[in-house]
Amino acid sequence: MTTDRRFVWRVxxxxxxxxxxxxxxxxxxxxxxxxxxxxxxxxxxxxxxxPGRARLPYGDDPARAYNLSxxxxxxxxxxxxxxxAAKPAGEFRVLLIGDSSTWGWLLxxxxxxxxxxxxxxxxxxxxRTVRAYNLGYPIMSLTKDVLLLSHAxxxxxxxxxxxxxxxxxxxxxxxxxxxxxxxxxTVRALIADYQLRADLNDPSFVNPSFLDGTLVGQRRALxxxxxxxxxxxxxxxxxxxxxxxxxxxxxxxxxxxxxxFKGMAPPLLPSxxxxxxxxxxxxxxxxxAGVPMLIVxxxxxxxxxxxxxxxxxxxxxxxxxxxxxxxxxxxxxxxxVPDGVYYLxxxxxxxxxxxxxxxxxxxxxxxxxxADELAxxxxxxxxxxxxxAQQTASRTLKRKAYNHGWFTHER
Amino acid sequence: MVTSERHPPIAxxxxxxxxxxxxxxxxxxxxxxxxxxxxxxxxxxYMDFWFPTASLGLAVVVWAATATGQRLFDRAFAMxxxxxxxxxxxxxxxxxxxxxxxxxxxxxxPDVSAVLIALVAIAGLMVLASRxxxxxxxxxTALVIGLIALLILLKYEPLTQGFASALRAWxxxxxxxxxxxxxxxxxxxxxxxxLASALRDRAAGRLPGMLLHEFVTYVVFAPALIAGPIDRPDxxxxxxxxxxxxxxxxxxxxxxxxxxxAFKKFVVADLIAVFALNxxxxxxxxxxxxxxxLVYAYAFRLYFDFGGYTDIxxxxxxxxxxxxxxxxxxxxxxxxxxxxxxxxxxxxxQWFRAYYFNPLTRALRTREWAMPIIIFVGQATTMLLIGLWxxxxxxxxxxxLWHGLGLFAHNRWAEFARARLxxxxxxxxxxxxxxxxxxxxxxxxxxLGWVWFALPDVALSLEVFGKLFGL
Numbered sequence: 001m002t003t004d005r006r007f008v009w010r011v012x013x014x015x016x017x018x019x020x021x022x023x024x025x026x027x028x029x030x031x032x033x034x035x036x037x038x039x040x041x042x043x044x045x046x047x048x049x050x051p052g053r054a055r056l057p058y059g060d061d062p063a064r065a066y067n068l069s070x071x072x073x074x075x076x077x078x079x080x081x082x083x084x085a086a087k088p089a090g091e092f093r094v095l096l097i098g099d100s101s102t103w104g105w106l107l108x109x110x111x112x113x114x115x116x117x118x119x120x121x122x123x124x125x126x127x128r129t130v131r132a133y134n135l136g137y138p139i140m141s142l143t144k145d146v147l148l149l150s151h152a153x154x155x156x157x158x159x160x161x162x163x164x165x166x167x168x169x170x171x172x173x174x175x176x177x178x179x180x181x182x183x184x185x186t187v188r189a190l191i192a193d194y195q196l197r198a199d200l201n202d203p204s205f206v207n208p209s210f211l212d213g214t215l216v217g218q219r220r221a222l223x224x225x226x227x228x229x230x231x232x233x234x235x236x237x238x239x240x241x242x243x244x245x246x247x248x249x250x251x252x253x254x255x256x257x258x259x260x261f262k263g264m265a266p267p268l269l270p271s272x273x274x275x276x277x278x279x280x281x282x283x284x285x286x287x288x289a290g291v292p293m294l295i296v297x298x299x300x301x302x303x304x305x306x307x308x309x310x311x312x313x314x315x316x317x318x319x320x321x322x323x324x325x326x327x328x329x330x331x332x333x334x335x336x337v338p339d340g341v342y343y344l345x346x347x348x349x350x351x352x353x354x355x356x357x358x359x360x361x362x363x364x365x366x367x368x369x370x371a372d373e374l375a376x377x378x379x380x381x382x383x384x385x386x387x388x389a390q391q392t393a394s395r396t397l398k399r400k401a402y403n404h405g406w407f408t409h410e411r
Numbered sequence: 412m413v414t415s416e417r418h419p420p421i422a423x424x425x426x427x428x429x430x431x432x433x434x435x436x437x438x439x440x441x442x443x444x445x446x447x448x449x450x451x452x453x454x455x456x457y458m459d460f461w462f463p464t465a466s467l468g469l470a471v472v473v474w475a476a477t478a479t480g481q482r483l484f485d486r487a488f489a490m491x492x493x494x495x496x497x498x499x500x501x502x503x504x505x506x507x508x509x510x511x512x513x514x515x516x517x518x519x520x521p522d523v524s525a526v527l528i529a530l531v532a533i534a535g536l537m538v539l540a541s542r543x544x545x546x547x548x549x550x551x552t553a554l555v556i557g558l559i560a561l562l563i564l565l566k567y568e569p570l571t572q573g574f575a576s577a578l579r580a581w582x583x584x585x586x587x588x589x590x591x592x593x594x595x596x597x598x599x600x601x602x603x604x605x606l607a608s609a610l611r612d613r614a615a616g617r618l619p620g621m622l623l624h625e626f627v628t629y630v631v632f633a634p635a636l637i638a639g640p641i642d643r644p645d646x647x648x649x650x651x652x653x654x655x656x657x658x659x660x661x662x663x664x665x666x667x668x669x670x671x672x673a674f675k676k677f678v679v680a681d682l683i684a685v686f687a688l689n690x691x692x693x694x695x696x697x698x699x700x701x702x703x704x705l706v707y708a709y710a711f712r713l714y715f716d717f718g719g720y721t722d723i724x725x726x727x728x729x730x731x732x733x734x735x736x737x738x739x740x741x742x743x744x745x746x747x748x749x750x751x752x753x754x755x756x757x758x759x760x761q762w763f764r765a766y767y768f769n770p771l772t773r774a775l776r777t778r779e780w781a782m783p784i785i786i787f788v789g790q791a792t793t794m795l796l797i798g799l800w801x802x803x804x805x806x807x808x809x810x811x812l813w814h815g816l817g818l819f820a821h822n823r824w825a826e827f828a829r830a831r832l833x834x835x836x837x838x839x840x841x842x843x844x845x846x847x848x849x850x851x852x853x854x855x856x857x858x859l860g861w862v863w864f865a866l867p868d869v870a871l872s873l874e875v876f877g878k879l880f881g882l
Contacts, residue, residue: 064691230686237702
């Protein structure tokens with residue numbers, strides 16, 4: 001064998017050994033590969049080189065949104081401003097959980113619910129300032145909400161505001177979302193710990209093997225993580241984290257004469273078809289940590305167009321949505337929920353012209369209306385210290401609160 | 412590290428010569444097929460077949476025009492010509508292989524009868540070129556001007572749009588939908604340099620005789636088709652005709668360059684590209700520090716992208732025993748702009764130096780102009796042309812002049828400093844500090860120049876400069 005040939009074989013052998021060793025080390029650090037990059041995901045340029053994101057990473061068109069969707073909760077939260085530093089002493093921390101409406105589809109960060117609430121600089125009785133964090137995520141599933149909530153509890157919230165809508169409730173759709181499927185170990189743990197009805201062996205779960213945790217197996221997650229770090233520069237430079245089209249198709253006002261909802265026909269919406277068990281799990285997670293929770297039935301578009309006597313909007317036939325509201329009212333009645341759980345039914349709070357491209361996406365003005373309502377409740381829960389003007393506003397808000405199904409449940 | 416320098420030159424033997432012939436045939440076939448396979452999809456019908464065919468046609472015509480003095484139509488020509496025609500017809504015939512009709516081209520090729528007519532036309536042009544151009548320098552110049560006109564047609568957007576309209580009308584497609592983006596003729600920018608080199612070298616009597624397959628391989632050499640480097644015909648031919656034996660050293664070195672290039676391009680450059688300056692984020696970014704970040708990112712993205720492509724091209728060629736010229740040599744570490752241009756896109760700068768700057772300055776010297784004026788005219792117009800080669804826009808022109816003026820300023824400064832500020836050889840630390848400062852200044856001059864290069868219009872570029880300097 002010539003020297004050259006020996007040299008090449010040595011190089012090949014070393015490359016192979018190094019490749020295998022690196023892959024094994026990576027897999028050991030990541031196993032179980034829950035959403036990918038369990039360990040590496042915590043490393044982030046956000047809050048170090050780039051400012052933390054004001055909402056969780058999500059984006060179908062990264063090149064224009066400077067944002068992208070990924071499955072690693074660690075990486076997602078590490079990129080959020082919530083991970084910036086230890087909680088300041090003077091902060092009353094409110095975490096907003098919910099769907100695309102909470103995340104702020106088509107809204108600038110300053111117009112989202114969190115942005116609006118923060119702009120108010122609400123003081124609490126003990127001298128802290130209310131600081132809201134947007135943990136909405138544009139997927140309609142209570143299980144997704146609980147998954148994020150369970151992860152978010154480590155950030156020492158003082159209040160959880162959980163915005164829900166009927167579309168997030170269908171029990172058979174809970175696991176139909178990539179972020180849920182790719183975080184199978186955590187979701188399974190939630191199913192087991194809170195005796196959820198979902199099947200632990202649901203075939204939609206992505207079950208990573210040990211090899212899936214290697215560098216090769218995690219190449220997609222690794223690329224996503226790298227791109228998330230890179231897009232942080234543009235987030236920092238532009239403050240943009242979603243694509244704002246010049247024009248969008250407005251939410252339907254003229255509706256089909258179709259009374260069905262998710263394959264169900266009137267007159268009865270069975271409560272078993274809705275994932276109240278998941279809602280209860282979320283409530284328990286907060287209650288176990290002694291954190292109050294404000295559950296909000298978020299505003300929907302109440303159409304006045306064709307067939308609006310049959311449907312409120314594209315999502316909801318009237319019969320189903322009305323029964324859902326009644327089920328929610330009963331389920332969250334003060335006598336049935338733990339201490340520190342509050343409910344606000346804000347379904348008709350926002351006028352129909354303040355919705356954008358879907359029955360739950362709000363305009364900046366619509367967002368302001370809901371944020372004012374939320375702020376009033378947060379203020380009350382936090383023991384607000386109000387100025388005279390705020391006290392007057394607060395009295396008005398309290399009156400409005402009762403009109404919108406506000407339940408107080410004092411500890 | 413294994414390098415070919417450890418190996419003595421490969422001795423000529425029947426075996427190594429035969430291997431070289433096999434290698435050359437393979438390169439010929441692969442390069443011809445590659446221009447069809449690599450040609451991007453084009454919305455104008457059949458153009459993803461016709462543009463590569465036109466590249467081959469130009470190569471054949473220029474070969475005929477430059478092959479004067481050789482026996483043109485001999486047995487070797489017959490073999491090469493038949494092979495070339497056979498390949499073109501074979502590519503065209505894939506249209507009948509449904510569902511594999513897009514096996515090589517992006518969309519089904521045109522009817523074979525149309526292809527045959529085109530081949531006859533090319534053959535006619537070839538005969539005409541061999542008769543007319545070869546013996547007459549004026550015709551050589553006319554052919555060069557024709558190539559430059561074609562380049563302008565493809566680089567000046569209003570003309571390109573008109574060309575797209577004409578092509579659409581020819582194919583019976585909507586002219587209203589014509590766009591300059593329709594005319595994406597793969598590799599023509601680099602094919603132009605190779606054809607012009609051959610014509611100029613022929614006129615100067617420097618062009619070696621090349622067989623048809625050698626010349627076509629040189630013009631459309633697949634690894635260097637998209638992003639260079641720009642080789643010279645005599646150097647390329649030397650490698651092609653040298654005895655060849657597949658050897659581990661070249662293969663290893665080739666693989667190393669390919670791996671390095673792939674990492675630079677697909678990991679580093681593509682990642683940095685995410686936040687590199689572009690026409691969208693230029694208007695969106697706020698604050699000088701962020702704007703500087705985007706500009707730096709663009710500078711490094713361009714280097715790693717282009718450098719990565721070059722490494723891959725050089726690596727692939729090296730595996731076949733072809734040593735393409737280097738294109739980059741740590742350009743951002745150079746202490747002045749002159750050295751930067753001796754280490755950035757080196758083959759392009761060398762091409763312009765050989766075929767434009769040197770002849771121009773020689774001609775100007777005969778007019779007894781003052782040396783600074785000759786240098787200024789030479790450098791400014793050379794860089795202007797390099798700028799315009801990227802695209803005929805105000806921004807590319809300004810970018811070229813930016814560097815032309817920079818080079819002139821450095822030239823004058825170096826002249827001034829040589830006599831007054833020379834650093835003695837024993838003061839190495841001082842020299843190192845001066846070089847480091849020079850590299851920093853040079854890098855920033857180049858990076859700011861990229862603002863013109865990266866953006867489509869002057870107003871946006873000025874807006875970016877305003878943000879960079881907090882104006």
